[in-house]
Amino acid sequence: MSRCIRKATAALCGLLAGAIAANAGAASAPLCAKPVYLTFDTGHMGVAPLVADVLKRHDVKATFFLANERTQTGGTSLDDHWAPWWRARVADGDVFGSHTYDHVHWLKDLPGDRFEMRPDFGPHAGKREILTAQQYCDELQRSAARFREMTGQAMLPLFRAPGGRTSPALLKAAQSCGYRHVGWASAGFLGDELPSDKYPNARLLARALADIKPGDILIAHLGIWSRQEPWAPAVLEPLITGLQAKGYCFATMDRHPAYRAWIAAHRP
Template sequence: MRRAVSLLAAALSSVTLAAHAACDKPLYLTFDTGHMGVAPLVAEVLAREGVKATFFLADEKTLTGGTSLDDHWAPWWKARAAEGHLFGSHTFDHVYWLADTANGFRVRASAGPRAGQIQNWTPAQYCAELQRPADRFRAITGQAMPKLFRAAGGKTSPALLAAAKACGWTHVGWSPAGFLGDELPSDRYPNANLLARALRDVRSGDILVAHLGIWSRQDPWAPAVLEPLIQGLKAKGYCFTTLAEHPVYRAVAVAR
């Protein structure tokens, strides 16, 4: 019996190693929150294609009148966590860095009770804001969130990154070709063009970014582009994994 268990373990280990060896052209698909209108579709596509992604969480206004981390969406996030996706902070109120100040940063939230207001924050206040999605994620899923974050709009400064690093957070941007364009105006950037551009330009090791719903885009990106993009990149020999496998972010992603 013991020998059979050992043989099974060895076989499973071999399968795992083979899978990692086969993934020699990795891509890292990431999603930031949004109005959540395409979130169910995104989940279906990822499950159907066997793709694991990394989600960056903020509590943004949704099409249903709530917010992306409210009780309505809690089961959706819990299901994604159970599927083995990875998660990071996007600041709770989707807070944009605007400028550095003598004592910290000038910021503006696009969600929450102070949406649209310009505020002056200390580094401690920014760190507290990064922690809020992690606390909510733990309350929803029972899991700890890795200390990875993406600033709203990807806007940062060296001082902001240093302040976040001092309280344990590591910033994740995206690759130039990994900007998938779902927040661009659809009249000037139609879905067919965005798909063709990504299939042409994306390279191994790229971090890709899209959203769970963009208010301003008239022709939604996800239904038209997401699955054909995944399938097209797979056909080129690429594979998808989370930032837990990224050489830069691996150590942070596995430290919970």
């Protein structure tokens, strides 16, 4: 091969590599100058179809954190009844993380890399139990394994602890098995867990539209048992359109600048 051809080949390879890198960067970059990150934790799933309809209608992609919670259909949020719904979310371009399988709350750290926990669901629901760091990792992975079984797709290497309750030791344990925690912004707490009499939908919507800032991670649920005035879709749709009117766009957590490098390094 002549020297000229070698130089031309090297230049072409460089251009191709640059184009590939640029496309990868563009794929993971936020969609606009004012992104927010809408996330949902599982719940009783009663509003799940309505949530999906609103997201699809406004071309919004969201991030879902999955636990196997009791549902209004008499089953659980990761049972075969809901598998088609999760497959449809994959097809719509949403992304997913673990919420632990039995919605396990951290209570306190114990010596020897152990944790006192309380699951809300499963065979030990409501009982305090002690988990090792590895057992907590196994709990995170159970949701990921069930999700792959339902959809054939992998979750992101992200999780959200139920109630957002963590400790440095718990976060270290999760990171040791490839999971990074996702919390939420103060203004991003959308209030669907709050009592309806004190926090009606109109108040929650007004507060969110006034306080949310670019880059905020927002949190809601696919149904809260205790709320009498359903938050979705009554608040969800005007929240989306209201933020869009203010120049915001909605991005998934794989586009978040604080998580992109972690995801790239730990994606299954």
